[in-house]
Amino acid sequence: MNKSPSNGAFFRLYIAFFSENTGMNTTALNVDPAELAKFSDLAHRWWDPESEFRPLHQINPLRLAWIDGLVPLSGQKVLDVGCGGGILADAMARKGAQVLGIDLATKSLKVAQLHALEAETAGVLYREISAEDLAAEQAAQYDVVTCMEMLEHVPDPAAVVKACADLVKPGGWVFFSTLNRNPKSFLFAIVGAEYILNLLPKGTHEYARMIKPAELTHWARTAGLDTHSMRGMEYNPFTQRYGMSQDTRVNYLVAMRKTENAHV
């Protein structure tokens, strides 16, 4: 086959066109474009509480109360990594925090910004940048970093954990939530939520990408974060409600703190 030198350029042009038209940023390395596309395609529905994002709307008051109970958010400088349409970022700002939400899905960020305008939420800003790039720019600047339901969508979650650890001040708090990886979580988070109850679109979560608490706490420890506490989050299909629990086998949240004397 005739290998013209323009093939590479043509391919780059195609990628640029593709990125432009799906409203996502594919230049960062630690990102799966297919994952971003899933969220971009649904971006206009972020603030519809009956949409595919219904579970996030339902768990939001629970996770917000848990975070605010551990570190009262009023007056805190907070970063929300993988903020999507801003469901948590907006709620934290309404508690009086100064919040920056970051994501790589352009459309989601536009929706988040628009919502802040419409709802007149003070103290929340959004920016399209990866956690790793922001860490190079703003090391140890934040009192609190949250990164919810995002790690299970990235190729190298340990690098995001490290970036979150770098972004928080010594003594500051980092909160993660993700999905555990075991037979129960396969049954509940994939078979149950995506195929039986239709709580989430099919293909939302990939089993191999789900993260065991021991893996998460190991990456965190290596990055200078101590695990403070962990909670499970359970869905009751009869009441159609979520609740916090001690069972971390499916959905779980972790609170961590950066060691006081950490080098920054």
Ligand code: SAH
């Ligand atoms: N944290 C929000 C949204 C969770 S959905 C909440 O809990 O309400 C997962 C989000 O992660 C999506 O907005 C998606 O665009 C984002 N995401 C996926 N890969 C990413 C990456 N590499 N960097 C930043 N955001 C990413």
